[in-house]
Amino acid sequence: DTEVTQTPKHLVMGMTNKKSLKCEQHMGHRAMYWYKQKAKKPPELMFVYSYEKLSINESVPSRFSPECPNSSLLNLHLHALQPEDSALYLCASSHVGLAGGTIRTTDTQYFGPGTRLTVL
Amino acid sequence: AQRVTQPEKLLSVFKGAPVELKCNYSYSGSPELFWYVQYSRQRLQLLLRHISRESIKGFTADLNKGETSFHLKKPFAQEEDSAMYYCALGCSNDYKLSFGAGTTVTVRA
Numbered sequence: 001d002t003e004v005t006q007t008p009k010h011l012v013m014g015m016t017n018k019k020s021l022k023c024e025q026h027m028g029h030r031a032m033y034w035y036k037q038k039a040k041k042p043p044e045l046m047f048v049y050s051y052e053k054l055s056i057n058e059s060v061p062s063r064f065s066p067e068c069p070n071s072s073l074l075n076l077h078l079h080a081l082q083p084e085d086s087a088l089y090l091c092a093s094s095h096v097g098l099a100g101g102t103i104r105t106t107d108t109q110y111f112g113p114g115t116r117l118t119v120l
Numbered sequence: 121a122q123r124v125t126q127p128e129k130l131l132s133v134f135k136g137a138p139v140e141l142k143c144n145y146s147y148s149g150s151p152e153l154f155w156y157v158q159y160s161r162q163r164l165q166l167l168l169r170h171i172s173r174e175s176i177k178g179f180t181a182d183l184n185k186g187e188t189s190f191h192l193k194k195p196f197a198q199e200e201d202s203a204m205y206y207c208a209l210g211c212s213n214d215y216k217l218s219f220g221a222g223t224t225v226t227v228r229a
Contacts, residue, residue, distance in 0.1 A: 031215060040224070041222070043219060045217070048215045048216075050215065056215055056216070090164065108154065108169055109166075110166070111156075111163050111164040111165065112163060113163045
């Protein structure tokens with residue numbers, strides 16, 4: 001399996017709802033990412049997990065809560081979102097290269113198809 | 121801080137004409153450069169990576185450290201090349217991939 005999968009494809013939620021986005025990969029990648037992408041804009045990094053531990057949180061509001069239950073799965077829990085949070089949410093994964101005992105930059109990132117989120 | 125600049129927001133070319141997408145980066149260390157492509161209603165996917173030095177779908181890109189550029193070129197554009205193209209920069213000891221603003225390419229018949 002050489003793809004990153006994401007569910008659901010589309011999600012409509014109210015501002016008081018709680019929902020979760022799911023991402024899965026079986027490529028043996030130990031780095032997984034959440035991005036937010038607005039129309040005609042580049043992806044914006046939200047979170048990075050490396051070996052199932054949160055490595056980067058790009059000052060994302062607490063209404064977004066990531067979780068990495070194992071090396072193949074990545075979740076994004078959503079609660080009390082705002083209409084401006086409506087966007088395409090992308091998951092990605094990559095190998096993690098080690099050089100000189102220091103974790104270095106990512107290998108090629110492989111992206112999922114995204115979840116189109118609409119907050120009413 | 122690292123930065124990627126794609127100066128052209130839109131690029132329109134005729135089928136069979138050459139196409140070049142510009143990408144300049146700012147980074148003091150040893151960069152890793154990528155070109156990603158996003159076709160309509162499809163996922164973001166890797167087109168080229170500078171260290172592989174491959175030619176994919178007729179596209180090539182050469183890293184020029186002197187000019188801090190990684191321009192994407194194709195000698196004869198095809199209609200199926202119409203898409204959004206992002207240049208991205210990876211840096212040592214950092215998981216972040218810095219994306220340029222993107223260039224929308226339209227290939228006309």
